Amino acid sequence: MITHITAIVTFVKLFFIPLYHSTDFEVHRNWLAITYNTSINQWYYESTSEWTLDYPPLFAWLEYCLSLVAVWFDPKMLEVNNLNYKSDMTVLFQRLSVIVLDIIFIYAARSCALLVKHRILLLFILLICNPGLLMVDHIHFQYNGFLYGILLLSICSMINSNHLQAALWFAILLNLKHIYLYVAPVYIVYLLRTYCFMVVSADGTNTAWYSFSITNLLTLGVVVTAVFCVSFGPFLDHLPQIFARLFPFKRGLCHAYWAPNFWALYNFGDKIIQHFMVKLGLDIKKTEASMTGGLVQEFSHSVLPSITPTITFVLTFISMLPALIKLWHLGADRRYRALSFVRCLVVCATCSFMFGWHVHEKAVLMILIPMSFICVLGDIDGKLFLIISTVGHYSLFPLLYPKNLLAIKIFMLLTHAAFAFGNIPLLYDTKGKPKRRGFLRLPMLNQLESFYIYGLIILCLYEHVIHVALGLNKTLPFLPLMLTSVYCAIGVFYFWIYYYCYFLAFNVSRVPTFTTVNRENYNVKKSK
Template identity: 40%
Template sequence: MECVELVAYQRTTVILSELVLGAVLLRFIRGAVDPPTQRIISASLFLHPGFLIVDHIHFQYNGFMFGILLWSILMARNGNKLASGILFAVLLNFKHIYMYLAPAYFIYLLRSYCFSPSGKLEIKNFLSLANSVIAVFILSFGPFILMGQIPQILSRLFPFTRGLNHAYWAPNAWALVTAADRVLLKYITRTGANVVINSSGVVSTSRGLVGDTVFAVLPNIKPAHTFAITVVFQSVALVKLWFSPTYKSFLTALTLCGYASYLFGWHVHEKAILLVLVPLSLLAAERHAYFRTFILASVAGVFSLFPLIFTPGESMVKVIYSVLWIIFVYVPLTRRVYEYPKSLSFVIIDTLEKIYLAGFPLLQLVVTLLPIYASRRAEATAPICVQSDDFTCPEPDPQSVAAPSSAMEFLPLMLTSVYCAIGLAWAFCRLMYVYLNEQTYQGPLNRI
């Protein structure tokens, strides 16, 4: 039974802890090159639907921890790189998922703080940073080392036995691969194509259960594969960061590192999309290319969190609030950064992106109506028995009655995951292209 006092304590502490986030966002405004625009971005972060859905309703402390992350980023913007590194080390010990961002911090702090512009190693800075980070980790892990619990901690931090996908597929590259496997399975089953099918993979990937993901047609993905692919994509961004260790380059590489880990990581949770959307928000007003990427990723990312809230009353809140939030962000920022497409290819891309965004209301309608349709279908196909004095109706078989409904139970989640994954994958490619090809443009962040 739910304890009202405990829930009240949890909700209250979550909301109060977000004062850290609010205080940091106010400091971002004070030192901004363009305070009015930064005010919009700060407000959008503080009021982000992801925090409402994940923190205030689906209990977490993400607002507090993202406050520490933004505090660390703020220190980097202000040139206090030692403080930036210490804050990130503290954050990493609060929640290990921020390890996704660690490569960008390592390269940026090593290159810009531990090396001089000429490439000479600054021994004093290197030792200060290394000793500070080591001290944070010793304070955090020291008691567990003394109690001999490090193996248990490592097994919890790196859950390689939990399967490639989370129960509800996070909308990343593996959701698309898993969906492709299901489509191929259906095609082979109906056409009778001479293809070997892994029988254990027929039911493993689309039941919404936590466990090992086994494909029926495609080759299985192992943790080593996801790690290698993630490192490759992160390295592309990190190479440029090494040669151009500016604040803007750091912020973009930081976003791309989190993005690559989200798209290609092992057993990624849907809530990890906030690791992409929060730093990406700070780039939203840099210019139109970043702004459009931010809109695509934000709409797809926020929508992908909707299944976490599924009761009718809360569903109305999440939809209305998210729509109001995107309007609040889109209208003022588009006036500042909008650029009309300058070539036919850009016009085509712009049109396709708008069509994709316009598909979300239809998707919401479909995932709302599908459970209703499935329920009515189950009732319509249930056997009808007329009871009389000489005959008593047998108890219905729960599995046979629920079969039509359960067959479609995971379909709304799968549709949401796949559709959002398409937008998030495209936004990643978009951001990577803009970052790697941006050589001469000097935006507001580069002038800090």
């Protein structure tokens, strides 16, 4: 069955080949050309195109390997000066390269699914049919699938107590895309606590005495350092230039389309206060073009204090700290700790999404992918996955702005939501009887949560029908984007608070493990 599902999903991806693609298509074509036609000493200096190489060296090497194949499709795509080149063979190669690399994600999804024996198919479908990855990678165009595959392989290794292998996978991931630095603290805390502190004794109260192992710490350090040496070694003389490319802080607090996070609410609040102050006749500066003009740039807030990168980093770290402390103080039983590691990963990924500097809307996948894995292992996890999955995937709709893609976006989201809402609640209905629901109440959600999800329908109707009918598409062209950001930000914020409290307050002895989940699932089926 897994093979059949994989074939169907791959077939769908092939249908997406001729569809719209974003400027990221030219970004990666340019990187192919740079790595193929220039020496490695020039990779991070070449600036013929505005889309300069700004990923870590391992990704640059990946582009070089891909270019060796690309030359057989169309050599012209590898010319540095051939900007915005997109022949049919170029499009075909770029699209196929994403599909082929997705093999890593498919393998990782299968590995994760096999950890939960009686829920293999459900978990596998939730992962490889993720509409966010389909939209971002196979229409919008990026290479996120294989990166999240490596993340899932690292999680699988951690759950199986293969700490060095988990560290190896994560180090490779960091050297492919540095955005994963945001969840590095979770790995550092967990690996130090479970691998470098050896359990000397433990009693029935889940209390243990630990002995620090310098040997394990050195071994861990060698594994991680080796990956960084292989990645950055050839570029030792160019590290300042590489870091300047990797961390361009001149891009502004928010992306052109505000990611649905705390700063979207902050920006919106600034706009509302500014509006009322103007009505009161107060003299304040106006910055509409900077914040809602669809451009990537720095801007200053009109009323509220302007935010600097340092502020976002401090807020992100402070918001993560309670979760990291909780993870450090978990009990000695590795069965409980492993899944708490995944939950902490989700919490800290959400913290970085909420407060990070220049967060892309696509970063919501860093929350959705691990949540897809954990949603089958706890009722609260399942409930909150239904919320964040629906809201998070809807928040990606503005990426695919051409009108002819509207039906595809809605179909993918509704199909995935119907599958999730139709199957996840059944995992926790141990009595086998449908629960009484209120008016239009969705499974596992309360009335208010259900109405919030239905609100996405109204938002979609306004953006594509009402806004145009009122003739506001010319006078207020970016209003629908702002409303989408703010409305989805409310849902993400709710998820973050709810899941954070759940993680902090949850009794570690009640954390589901793979052993107990499988046994309980078997007993439920047997009783039926």
